[in-house]
Amino acid sequence: MPYVSQTRHIDRVRSVIEGRVSSRDANADSVRLASSYRRSLEQYHLDPGATMGPRILTVPELRNIQQREETVLRASGQCLSRLHETVREADYCVMLTDAQGVTIDYRVDRDRRHEFKRAGLYPGSCWSEREEGTCGVASVLLDAEPITVHRTDHFRAAFTTLTCSASPIFGVQGELIGVLDASAVRSPEERESQRLVNHIVRQSAVLIEDGFFLNATTQCWVLLAHRSRHYVEAQPEILIAFDARGFAVAANRRAKECVPGLNQLPRHVGELFDIRAERLLDARPGRDFISFRLIASGAALHARVRQPVARAATSTPTPQVKEGAQPALSENEVLERNRITAAMTEAKWRPLTAAQALGISRATLYRRIAKLGIVAPHRR
Secondary structure, three states: OOHHHHHHHHHHHHHHHOOOOOOOOOOOOHHHHHHHHHHHHHHOOOOOOOOOOOOEOOHHHHHHHHHHOHHHHHHHHHHHHHHHHHHHHHOEEEEEEOOOOEEEEEEOOHHHHHHHHHOOOOOOEEOOHHHHOOOHHHHHHHHOOOEEEEHHHOOOHHHOOOEEEEEEEEOOOOOEEEEEEEEEOOOOOOHHHHHHHHHHHHHHHHHHHHHHHHHHOOOOEEEEEEOOHHHOOOOOOEEEEEOOOOEEEEEOHHHHHHOOOOOOOOEEHHHHEOOOHHHHHOOOOOOOOEEEEEOOOOOEEEEEEEOOOOEOOEOOOOOOOOOOOOOOOOHHHHHHHHHHHHHHHHOOOOHHHHHHHHOOOHHHHHHHHHHHOOOOHHHO
16 A cells, blocks of 8 residues: 555544544444544554554464364354355455454455455454454454444555455354454445445344354254244244243344343243243144244244254253252152153153153153253263
């Protein structure tokens, strides 16, 4: 970048920090950018005129991080490819970073790879604010909100030709697990040109979250729901994981927005919906279609239920009770516990087989197992 342009960029950074921004340059993210500029300059002592690209990890360093983030990578692969297919004609690459801003996966056209690498858009590149100042990934890591950092919005002169639209990716418990970013080496001067890309990136980040959620909750029942019956199969927006006692233990972002009470878990499904927990636990996967209403608002939801995936010798995790923490049982409960334990042992700890032998529903069996503190031998 020519020296005059560097000087102009430095002056612009200082103008933003000091609040001397013209109405033409102001935008909805101006406050976020000004705070980031100030930290970059005063706290991290970065040079806004620097033209060196980002730090890139060695292959062994990157491989170690990728192994640690295997579950995120598994959930995101198809979404990254689909997003890149959507934006590639506009000369964008797509990056996925971990929660520290390290690029752990990306998609780029093969014939453009060298150009994007020269710009620092490459696996192993590090995009924390401490190292690179204001940029899309760093802003999302700090604020956990989507953003478009357009050209000269970047703190360092090295990145003032880039435009980056980035969005957070949250884990099952609402923790930040990564950032999805679509970046262009060259883009139009008008900020409004990035509105559509920003929207697509946000949607793709939610899809990655939902994939991660489903992978992480294979040992739970999962309610896959939508407010429209026609979208339950194709694209359920609401995902709620619940245990054998009928308690919701996790929910995706959309579920927490739509269903009052899900921000404080666990919550029994009977407190949330006008449907008995047993109905959900006994639903046949892929066959039973369930409709019910929210207790708080009366709004209708339509859903199917995914049952737990078998683990070891049992088709679902048997609730554990720590040694010395078993509930005090009456004589009748002791007899019932022995009867259920014997049936489970005979059935090789397959709940469906044991429930049939006992003449009870599987949901009832799960509740009694939890109440009586029965623990499968392989889980003790």
